[in-house]
Every structure is written in C-alpha cells, then in structure tokens.
Amino acid sequence: MKVTLAMKPAAKSFIPIEAESIVPKNFLAGTDLLVWRGNRELRLDEVFSVSVEGDADHLEDVEVVLSGDTFRLKRVGEYMDGGKITVLGGIGMHCGNFMSGGTIEVHGNADGWLGREMAGGTILCRGDAADYCASGYRGGRKGMTGGTVEVFGRAGDFLAESIAGGTVTVHGDAGDMAGRRCTAVRSLFTGTAAARVRT
C-alpha cells in the first residue's frame, strides 16, 4: 500500500503542524487521522491531498510518501515501529522520535532532532540534518539506543549526543560537540568529511 500525502499549498502556515499521527501503522486502519496546528486539531485531508494505492495487511507493506512543503511538519514517524516513510522534500523537527523499526528516507534536509532517542530502524537523510541529530533529550542521560542514522550531507551541532547504542554515519561535516556524553562508543569521527559514531 502506498499512501501519498501531498501538502496543500493553502495549508502552509507560520505555525508548524504537529503530525505524530503520520506513522505507517495508523494507515492500516485508513486515513482518518488528525494533526495539530497550534491549538487547533485538523483532519489529515484538510492539510494534505491524500491518495491511497493498493492495500496492505502487514505493516511492512505500508509506504507513506510525503510531498510538498513539509519542512514545517513536525514529529512525523514518532514511535514508528515498521513500514516506510519517504519524504520527497525537507522534513521538520523531531522526525522519527523514539522510532523502533522501519525506514524513514528524507530526500531533502531534516530540521533539528532527527531520530531523537531512536531505538531501532533506519533513517536516511539525503540532504543535511540540523542540530541534535540522533541525540537524546535535553538533560536526559540516555539518547539513541539502537538503529541506524545515515546523513549524506552535513550534520549540525550535538550530533549523537548521549548516544548509548546504534550507528550514526555522517558523510559531510558534523558541527560542534558530536558524540557529547556518549556511552558505548567504539569509534568517533573519521575526519571532518565523515563523522562516525559507531557502537
């Protein structure tokens, strides 16, 4: 099953949209989902043109494709445990928080906190990732515990902060404080061109 969510140009707003409901699992039961913009709850089809091709019985067969101006769309793929999300453009903050399985592929740039505290699964970011990529929460002792994050562009500051497991590979430069407070690290950094935190 392929679910395509094309952001409606009219839905673009200064206030970001919080879309923690956009995880493949939820689409097994249909597309009747809600997202928040500020303190207002909106139906998915108020924000996106929704189209569904085929159907699926298993989580692994679900692919969600996001297109349009999605750089202010937050928390996509939070607590995701399987399936695939493909973002054709950029993605907003907190994409793939607490993710434990499946794949997120971002073709554009990712805003801050990509894959925060993830426990499993794969995140591929073809563009740049902003600060706190694959990190823990502010003040927390334990960040990412498993899974893989691969960034093909640059990563911002605090990459893989307090990482306690999993693999983070950055092909471009990493910002300041990469791997700060990390526990369980075998190698960190292989030059400015590739920052690598591997456990």
Add this chain to the structure above:
Amino acid sequence: MNELLIKNACVIDPLRGINAETMDIAIRDGRIVEEVSGAAEVIDAHGMLTLPGGVDSHTHICGTKVNFGRYMSPEDMRAGRTPRRGPLHATSGYSVPTTYGNSYRYSVMGYTTLLEGAMAPLEARHTHEEFLYTPLQDTMANVLFDGNWGIMEAIRDGDTKRVAAIIAWTLRAVKGFAIKLTNPGGTEAWQWGKNVSCIRDPVPYFEVTPAEIIRSMVEANELLHLPHSVHLHCNNLGTPGNYTCTLGSLGLIPDLNKKRQTLYATHVQFHAYGGSDWRDISSKSEPIANFVSMRPQIVMDMGQVMFGRTTTMTADGPMEFNLYRLHHEKWSNHDVELETGSGIIPVIYRRKNLVNSIMWAIGLELALLTKSPWQCLLTTDNPNGAPFVRYPEIIGLLMSKKYRDAEFATLHPDTASRVPLPAIERELDWYEIAVMTRAGQAKALGIQEFGKGHLGPGADADVAIYPLRIDEVDPSTDYHKVVDAFSQTEYTIKRGRVVARRGECLVDGSNATFWVSPKVSEAYDMGKDPDFIEKFDRYYTVRMRNYPVQDEYLNRNRCIETETEL
C-alpha cells in the same frame, strides 16, 4: 454562610486524643464548629478514616532553589504531564514539578499545609510568588540564617539579644515563619574554600563555631517566642561516621519550651551514618533514636529515601559540591551574598547500590526505633530523599513488617549486615501514622493554636477522608490497600470546601501564607540601628528599603505577632 456536615466519620485526631471514634464534623465558613443548621450540605463518610488535613513540616516546593532544579532538569518535566482541565492548570514534572503539580498532588493525598524548608531571605520574593500559585495548601517558609554575617558577628560578640533582633527584623522583612540553620557556618566557610567538619570547627573570619551558632539561635528563638523552634540541618550531612556529629549537635540543646520542642532536627536519615568511609558505611539509627527518645526537647523528621530518580537540593553548598565530585553529573551551586548558599544535583537512588539501600533502611529505622511518634515525623525531605508522592508507600512500610521484608529482599545483599532493620518487629498503628503526618507536624511547627492539625471547634476546616475502613483492613498484610488509600483521598476538604475527590482536584483555591512578626522595642529595631544599616548598604547588592517583601506578595495574610523579651 457556608455549611457542611461530615457524617459517620471514623475520626483520629491525636491532638485532642481522639482515636477512631465515629462522629460527625460540622463546618461553617471554613471553620470547624460544634453544630450546623439543617440546611448544611452533607457528606456521608460511611465510617471511612477521617483525619485532620495533612501537614508537611519539611518540604522543598517553592523558591529559587526548586526553580533552578526545574531549569536543570528538562527531562524531569517529561513525566507527570496533565492537560489543563476546567479550573485546573496544566502540570508537569516528577521530582520538581510545576507549582500546580505540587499543589494538586499534595491535595489528592490529603495535605493542606506545607512548610517550605529553606528560603534564602534575599530571594524570598520568589518563594512567595510561587506560594501564590500553590493554591490548595496553606504555606509558610523557614528562613535561612546559617551564614548570616550580622548574626555571626553578634554571636562572636556574645550578644544574644542582638542575634534575636536581627532575626526579628529579617523574619518580618521577608515574611518568614521560622529559623532554619543549614549546615550552620558551613556554607560561609565554603566561600573560603573550606567547610566545617562538625560543631567545633570555627568559621573563617567570624571565628564562631557551629555549636555557638546553634546555641545562640536556640536562645534567640525563645527570646522571640516564635511558634516553631530552630529548624536544624546538622553539619556534615551525608558523610560516613557523621552520627557522632549529629549526637553532638543534639546534645547542645537545653529544654527551654514547655509547649513544644526546642530543636527540630530535619532529615536525620542523612545524618545517621556510621563507618569511616563509603566502603564500611553502616546504620547508626539506634543511638540517634535512643538519644532523641530520652530528650523531649528534640523532634526530628525522617528524610526517608525511596528508590528511583529525584533531585537533591539544599542550602548546604559544600555538601552538594562533594556530591558532584562523587557523581560527576550536572550540578549547580549558588551563593546568596551575606546569608547562605545552595546546591542542586539530580540523583537516582538504586536498590542495587549498597549505600542507597542502607539509607533506605535508616529512615525507616529512625521512625520505628523512636518510641514516641511525636518525635519522629514522616518526611522524605521532598524531593531530596524522594518526591512526596512516595509518602503512602512509606506509611505502608511503617505499618507492615511483611512489606518491609518483601522490599528488603530486593536490596543489595550486604545490607543486612549493616543495618538493624530486619530485626525490628514494630508496626505502627493508625494513630501513630496520624501523629507523624499531621498532628505531630502541626505541634512541632507550633501551629495547632492557629487551627492546624486538629479538628476541634475553631480549627481551620482542613479534613482528609481516606477511602479505608480501619476495622476491615489489617495493615500488616493488606498494605497495598493502605498505600492505595493514602495515595488518593475520598475527599480533601480545605477551608470548608471539597477541593479534591478520588484523585481529581475540583477547584482553583487560594492559599494563605503564615508568617511571624515578632514585636520588639525601639532599641532592638534593626531598621533603625546605624551599624546594621551601614553594613547592609555597604555589602548587599540591594538597598535596605527595597529588601522587605511587600504585602502584595501574599494571597491571604496570616501574620502571627509574638510578644518578645526584647
């Protein structure tokens, strides 16, 4: 006229000697009265356990230190989130929740009066502002005097009356309730890169010892006839072998007051360690409990540790710095000009850790080995030993040997050889728990005559009705029922109004702040003392006229005026 009648309540009211009598409680306009008219609203308590509203005589819930704990721990704010609902505000946080979080959770547990354990005088406004947003409890604040320059100079000069005069001026200026000494002299010494190891070490420059500070403050406290006694956090907190220092400090105290204790020693669990280092640390709860049992002039509170994460915060700056050197985690220390200091460190107490296991046992031992429950009150030094939401579990542990044994079996295996807890058979009864959680605390704070901690006519109508029939529950085996009941009242009544019911708060209340204004003669008014004014203007960063807290900082102003000997 607002009337309420609570019928068929099974009342335990230790300050009036009432032990589990079925009776009715009549309330009019926020006070308990003999009887009400037929038009009164009726609550049928169905024989449920009914106690005066809970009093916490040592907790850290409001002020700069608590707020810095919030700043430091964004991760703590991820727990305990509740949305805004009706008259209720949103809350979040676990060990250092928002003020509303504190207030609602205390209320659900039946607590109606709280004493903030340590308020730096210079930063009093912050405490009072947070009191305003702690709506469901009446509040009061201990004022820190452990490193007050003016007082230490007066002590060095042997002028106890001047000590009392400075206390009187400061209490009135900052709208404080009582004297708090936190590691007396230690935080001042720390500003010289030192600490005081016990009561005989002189404080640098001032050349007074903690023993002299404690003695003078106790005498000054009685000169001022303050409702509460000196509230002491002994020197040398959290160090193996510190129990000798604690005994030495308690031994300094004469019996000066007929109505209440002369010294309130707080979180004594942290001061009852034997051994010489962290490898051979052991419990010395027995000598301390025996010592206190023989001296009616001393009341202590437990400072119980419960396993899990929490935040330690105290005005004892050097202690927190030592803790930082132990943990190497995030840490804060702060200096308050001429007065005191503070430090904050988040910690996790683990049952697999031998030291933490011993600490857990010591708190319980103090409560079980002290003969009179009036002399050992139930606290965790919230949030230092554990957040106050763990109180019901502590009540369960004190009431059930079986529960203690079950918990003990999960601790570090070496604990049994270091602590006497497994040999203690005592199980506290309902009456003793009522003493330790409200009556004893109200008496120790000296607020029973202001209508707290009892249900006699004229008292504030603060009542907690717990969903529990004490004739049907055997606490030694059904301890889970006890824990559940004390976690959530059936009704919490504050100032004659039902404020919480079955875990839900119902109203947005308005707190009252108790503070003390000692009346002193012209000669002892420090506001007119040239030497005091000169020192103030020279060393403080604020002008003296800007220092006092204005009345606007108090919701309901309960000023206690005392006649003094000055």
